[in-house]
Structures are given as C-alpha cells and as structure tokens.
Amino acid sequence: MAKPKVGFYDITGCQGCLLSVIFNEDEILDIINAVDIKEFRFIMGEKYDGPLDIAFIEGAVVSKEDLEMVKRLRERSKVVVALGTCACHGNIPSLRSFNEKNIEYLKYDKKNEKQKDFGEPSPIIKHINVEYCVSGCPPDREEVKRFIKEILLGKTFYNYQDPVCRECKLNENGCLLDHDKICLGPLIKGGCRAVCPTSGLECYGCRGLIDDASFEDYFKLMKEKGIDPVMVKKHMETFAGIEINEKLKGTKWEKLH
Amino acid sequence: MGKITLNHITKIEGHARLDLEVDKGKLIRCELGSVEGSRYFQGLLKGRAWNDAPEITSRICGICSSAHGVVSVMALENAFGVKASEQTITLRELQTIGERIRSHAAHLYFLALPDYLGYESAIQMAPKFGKEIKRALRLIKIGNDMVTAVSGRVMHQLSTTVGGFTKLPKQEELDDFRKRLTDAKEDVFETAKLIASLDFPSLDSDTQFFSLNRKKKYAVSYGDVKVGDEIFKQKDYLDVIEEYHEPHSNCNFVVKEGKSYYVGALARVNNNFDLLSDKAKNFCKEIGFNVPCFNPFKNNLAQAVELIHYWEDTINILNDFKVRPEDIAKFKVKESHGIAGNEAPRGVVWHEYKIDDKGKIKFANVIAPTTQMLRNIQDDIAKYVQIMLDSGKKKEEMVLEIEKLIRSYDPCFSCATHFLKVRWH
Numbered sequence: 314m315a316k317p318k319v320g321f322y323d324i325t326g327c328q329g330c331l332l333s334v335i336f337n338e339d340e341i342l343d344i345i346n347a348v349d350i351k352e353f354r355f356i357m358g359e360k361y362d363g364p365l366d367i368a369f370i371e372g373a374v375v376s377k378e379d380l381e382m383v384k385r386l387r388e389r390s391k392v393v394v395a396l397g398t399c400a401c402h403g404n405i406p407s408l409r410s411f412n413e414k415n416i417e418y419l420k421y422d423k424k425n426e427k428q429k430d431f432g433e434p435s436p437i438i439k440h441i442n443v444e445y446c447v448s449g450c451p452p453d454r455e456e457v458k459r460f461i462k463e464i465l466l467g468k469t470f471y472n473y474q475d476p477v478c479r480e481c482k483l484n485e486n487g488c489l490l491d492h493d494k495i496c497l498g499p500l501i502k503g504g505c506r507a508v509c510p511t512s513g514l515e516c517y518g519c520r521g522l523i524d525d526a527s528f529e530d531y532f533k534l535m536k537e538k539g540i541d542p543v544m545v546k547k548h549m550e551t552f553a554g555i556e557i558n559e560k561l562k563g564t565k566w567e568k569l570h
Numbered sequence: 571m572g573k574i575t576l577n578h579i580t581k582i583e584g585h586a587r588l589d590l591e592v593d594k595g596k597l598i599r600c601e602l603g604s605v606e607g608s609r610y611f612q613g614l615l616k617g618r619a620w621n622d623a624p625e626i627t628s629r630i631c632g633i634c635s636s637a638h639g640v641v642s643v644m645a646l647e648n649a650f651g652v653k654a655s656e657q658t659i660t661l662r663e664l665q666t667i668g669e670r671i672r673s674h675a676a677h678l679y680f681l682a683l684p685d686y687l688g689y690e691s692a693i694q695m696a697p698k699f700g701k702e703i704k705r706a707l708r709l710i711k712i713g714n715d716m717v718t719a720v721s722g723r724v725m726h727q728l729s730t731t732v733g734g735f736t737k738l739p740k741q742e743e744l745d746d747f748r749k750r751l752t753d754a755k756e757d758v759f760e761t762a763k764l765i766a767s768l769d770f771p772s773l774d775s776d777t778q779f780f781s782l783n784r785k786k787k788y789a790v791s792y793g794d795v796k797v798g799d800e801i802f803k804q805k806d807y808l809d810v811i812e813e814y815h816e817p818h819s820n821c822n823f824v825v826k827e828g829k830s831y832y833v834g835a836l837a838r839v840n841n842n843f844d845l846l847s848d849k850a851k852n853f854c855k856e857i858g859f860n861v862p863c864f865n866p867f868k869n870n871l872a873q874a875v876e877l878i879h880y881w882e883d884t885i886n887i888l889n890d891f892k893v894r895p896e897d898i899a900k901f902k903v904k905e906s907h908g909i910a911g912n913e914a915p916r917g918v919v920w921h922e923y924k925i926d927d928k929g930k931i932k933f934a935n936v937i938a939p940t941t942q943m944l945r946n947i948q949d950d951i952a953k954y955v956q957i958m959l960d961s962g963k964k965k966e967e968m969v970l971e972i973e974k975l976i977r978s979y980d981p982c983f984s985c986a987t988h989f990l991k992v993r994w995h
Contacts, residue, residue: 325607329632329725335676336724338711342696342703350693356680357691358973375607405629406607408614416613434607451632451725512722512729513736517625547618551626 317366317465320352322386324379325406325434326372329451330397331355334369337458344461365390367464373399373406375434387441392464396457398450398519400437402553405450407434411550411558411570435555445470450519450552453505473504476523477516481507489515493538495548500526519552522560532566542569574965586981588951588972589818595959600952602944602976603819615934620646620903620925621732627921627936628726631982633676636669636717637914638921638936639727640791645921646732648805649908652901658734660891661720663790665730666912667880668716671709673915674835674873677980678765679706682870685974686768702764705757709877712750716884719743733899741893748888751881758881759853765874766857770867771971773957775950777830777864779837780942782913788845788879789838791912796841797831804911807920813937823945824937830945833917834980835872836863847886850879866950867978903929914939916980940981947979 321331335341335356351361368390374380387393398404409416410433438446447460447470463470477498481488489496489510496515498507502523509516535545546569549557561567574590591599611630615623623646628639640662647654654662679702680692689695696703714724719739722728729737783801784793794801795810802810811831813822825831839846843861846854854860854875863872905927911918917939924933954975958968 325609327629327632327635329629329635332632332725336710336714338707338714341707342700345693345696353691353693357693359690373607375609379607405611405614405626406609408626409610412610412614412616415616416610450629451723454724508723509728511737513731514625514722514728544619548622551622 316347316349318351318364319348319367320350320361320365320369320386320390321355322352322368322370322382323355324370324372324382324437325375326397326399326404328355328371330371330400331369333397333449333452333454333457334461337454340458344458347465363389367392367394369394369396370437371396371400373403373434373436374440375406376431380431380440383437383441392445393437393441393443394460395437395443395446395448397452398448398552401446401448402519402521403434403436403555404519404552407436407555408550409434411547411554439555446472448472448502448520449505453508455506456504473502473520474523475503477501477503477505477507477510477520479503480505481510483507484511486510489513490534490538493540495535495540495545497549500528500531500549501553517551518549518557521553521556526560528561528564528566542566546570574969586976588976590951590955592955592959597952597956597959600948600955601816601818602948602951603816604821604944611936612934615923615931618931620649620923620929620931623921623923623931623934624727624730624732630936630938632725633673633982634669634914634916634919634939635725636665636721636727636730637912637919639721639730640666641910641912641919641921643730643732644791644910644912645908645923646925647901647908648910649906649923649925650732650901650903651906652733652899655734655896655899657894657896658899659792660887661735661739662730664884664887665717665720665727666790667884668713668720670713670913670915671716671877671880672713673980674877675706675709675713675761677915678761678870678873678877679703681977681980683764683768685970685977705760708754708757709761712747712754715750716747719747731898733901734896736898738893738896744888744891744893748885751885751888754881758877762853762874762878765870766853766859768870770865770871771974773866773950773954773975774864775832775866775946776953777832777946777949778826779840779862780826780831780833780918781837781841782911782918783841784845786845788842788847788883789913795911795918797826805909807909807911807937811937811942813941819944821941821944823948824942825945830949831942832866832946833939833942834869835876835915836866836869837917838913839863839872839875846875847879847882849882850875853878866946866975869978869980873980916940916982917943938982943979943981947976947981950975 368386395401480503494515497518498516501518502520589601624639624642627642628635718724721730729735778798780797782789782793783796840862907924909922920937922935926932
C-alpha cells in the first residue's frame, strides 16, 4: 500500500503546533517513515502543489494570502486537520476583533491596511470544512501522537467532550476557583489532562466550550467572588473568544466591555 | 541580471521575503521584510489584567516561548518591585537554558546543516545521516524535558509566575537531568565537532555585538547590556536602541545610533568569551575560534560552543542545587512601570509594561530579537550579494547562499511579526 501523502502547513500563528508534532522526539522518525511528507515549510524547502491525503494546518486566517492557502489546501486534500487553537477557535490572532480601539494600525504600511480591510481574523474552520479539529495551545503532544496513529490506522478520532474539571479532579488538584482565580475549567472541554490547573495556572479555555456550558452559573459565581465581570469576559476571550462571544449574543453579557 | 525575488524563504521560523535589484552588475536595492500576518500583541494587552501578559506574550513564538514568558514575568516584577529569590532565578535560568539547548540543536541539525551537507532538508538527510538526526532528537528531548520539568509544559509556560513558581520541580526530576546530561557528553561534543568541520563562507559583518552581560556569569537572563565597549542598564534600553519602520516590511527595524547591531549566539560569545565554561573555551582553542569573530555564518559555530557551555554549566548548577519548598513572594499590584531584557536563543528580547492602579495593562512594548537583527541581516545580504556579483556567481547559486546567510542568524519571523520570498528586480 502506498504511504499517505501528508503536508504540514502554517498560516498566521507561532509555529508551536507544528513543533508539537516534531517534539514527539522518540516517535517522529517513525511518523516520518510511515507517511510520504510532501511539504513541511518550517523544515523543508520543497514546494508541492499536488493532491494530499492529509493536510495539517496551524494558524488563523488573518489575510487574503492565508485564506487562499487554506482554500487551495482544501481542494487538494482528502482530509484536512485544523491543528491547534488558532485553527480551531481563532486564538490570540482573533483577539484584535475585541480590541479594535486599542490596535494601532500601521498607517504607513500598505500591507497592514490591507490586513485591516480583510476583516476580522478567524479560525480555519470558519472558511473551509475540516474533517478533524485537534485543539490546544499548544496541542497536547500525546494527543497529537494518538491522533496521527489513529488516522493512519483508519480509525475515527474522537475529541474529549467533558470539562477540564473532570481531569483536574482526577489529578487530585485543589480548585483554583476557591482561590478566586478566573479558571474556565467548568466551561471548557478537557482532553488536556488539565495540565494548566495542575501546574497552578487557571484555565484560559484553549479547547473551546463544552456543549452545555452555563454562563449564567459562571458569571454568578464570579459575582459572588467580587470579580469584575469585564475582566471575566476578557479572560474568556483570550483563546476561544469568537465561539464564546457567539454564545453570549442576545444575553446580558454581550455588550460587556 | 535584473531583479530577484525570494518569496517564501523556507526552513526558518516564520515567513519572510527578500527583494533585490541589480543594475549593470551593481546591487542597487536590497529589502528584507516579514510577510507574517500581524497579530498586534501590544494592542491586545491594553486593558487586560497584568497577569495575562506572560500568557499572551508566550504565544508570540512557539520556539522561544520561554524567553518571552520569563522576560514578561521579570518586567512585571520590576514594575511591582518584587525581588526574585536565588532559587527562582536559578530555576528561570534552567528553563531558559533548556529552551536554548532544544532551539540550538533543532536549528543546527534541521535548518542549518542541510545547507552545508547539500541536502534539501533534514528529512532527505535522514537515510544517510540517521545517526546525526537521532543525536539531534536526543538533545532536543533533554532541552524539552528541562523546560517541562521547570515550567510545567514543553512550551507556553505554566508554573513560572511573578514572585516565583506555582509548582516546583521535583528533586528526582532534576537529579535525573544531571545524570542524563552527564550521559549526553558525547552528543554535545560530536555536535560541536560536526559543526566545526563545516566549510563556512567568508564574510565580515560591519557590526557591533549586543548582548546581556554579567560580571561572573555567562549571559542567560538578568544582568546589564553590553554593546561594543559600552555597558548600560536594561531599564535604559530605549535610550540606546531605536525602532523605525521601512514600508516594505510587516515588522519594524531597530538600530543603535543609526547603525545595525548583532544579537544572538555570536554576540553572546563575542561579548562574554571569558565567562564561557572551561570545556567551551578549550573547544574554541582546539578549533581556533577566536573572538571577536565578525563572520555571521559562524553564528552556527557560536551556537555549538554555547551547547558545550550550557551543558557544562547546567551540570554544575545541578550538582549544588537542592529544591526547597518556597512560597511565591508577596507583592502589591500598583500603578507602575517595568522593563526587562532576556536572552532568547536568537538574541535579546525586550518587554516593557505600564500598569494602572487597578492592575490593568495600559501600555505594552515588545521588541523581539529578530526585529533587532533584521537590519544587520539586510546589510550583510547587500554586502554578500555584491561580492558574489563581482565574482560572477550564477543566480541560483546566489539564492542558495543568501538563504544560508539568513538562516545562519537563526531568525524567527513569528516573533518579528514569516520567511523567504527573494524577488530579484
């Protein structure tokens, strides 16, 4: 059987997702041997414009060039994988949509003017259909490895659906909400092994909302703690802001800024 | 010859483009710039809580997220008047060194080496150079595991925070590193020997070397700044360097008194040679690596020298280091202003914040190493292209040489704002 043709791509982001693939130091050579890597711009100079079995894309769409690239990759690929929080949720690049008044566009720079004209930065999944989303900022190396293994074996990969709190409890951590931290654990999908709260850092929401996230309860809890709701909303906007703001439409928290 | 455009330079971190114009054998235009999409980090931070700064700025770059995360914490400490404990300083250094070991190993083997061995990429190199690639992966793994043990994750730190650590590494983990590092001696020295055996092109950069500098310790974090013979305090950075914009680029350029300067491994080795570890100095002597060295291609050699230094230094640190339980330093969030610089793998990175009385960020400034080296790379390309034009080199050969030169700087265009598109005009 011919090896699947695979490409690794990045649009606007930090390249941390592609590193999360390479940083499987003990398995990366086996991964490279199991597939036919056609493009990996970060470590290869070669250009390829033919068909692909699997395209991994990290980053958010912030410009016409980014959009053209993801559309072309969709046309060429049987399976597209949105890798990381930028590709799945918009992440930090999309933060500027909620901060317009603070962004100083470089007036002397024509290219940046064009970027502004392009509109709001957005996740890849807003522009093309993808077969899989592997979220996380950065994606969990173990999960990336499991994902690659499962799709190479022809299985279907399922995302973890329970909130971060579940894995956090399994790790026997104390609750950061008890320490008045804006921890988004109850609202956000786990699968990350609750790595942040386990190290003492509150959840910023990099894997997106669980299906039945209750904002009513969360804002109530924050109010009881005396935390400014504006700061709570800003915290929510950090990684999955587009998705969360969509859910908050028509609620009393929509205009909170 | 006319015009050359290198439109997406590959095997670098991020996206960049180069435009060259040649008229009658003379280079008349050389413009290097970033084509990375802008993310506007400084604007994103405004109005947010002070403690969001390290979380957001570490996302500037995947490969040097620790450098950003740590310097962000240090700038906030300078703002709030927090004095980090000796243990905290040592652990931050270990995090920074771990990141540097993985970054240098990754850059040398995967990005630089294929240029010198005549391969298109490390993937094509793998069948014949399997031993070397495996060695690289072992070094990367040690670096990654150090970063993970100290900061909680391989990138985008978790436990490193203002005033200390929310979770301390276990002594067994650090003891394990000391043993693994000791066992990695052959990997470190074989790497250095391999890099020293490469045939580096000749080029003299008209530059000044810019790095952190401490009296008794080779540049990692903390300390004053040394540029040429001058020493200045970190807080005075904007009195010394100046950002300006060139219309062809998505990122700014930085100069010191109108002139370009050099940041990164070569600058650190040149400025701090006497502070290198014994084995690193001996290695330099053996291979005849003398400072000051103005050849930008030899930044790769300086990275190899640093690998030896950081390897030896880390073992020495770990020999005497016992983790003790320690609370995070108490501090009061107040209206304040803080500045800090830190050595990222590819040079000094600057973070500056102004915080209001409610603890919100009202101003943020970040100057990444690639922004600072950009003008120096551009000047070096102009000089090197003219030398190659004069010696009658073919266009294709020149493009390869230009890419090799750019790559030797180990630039990171995610930080600076992506890499090489050359357009020959």
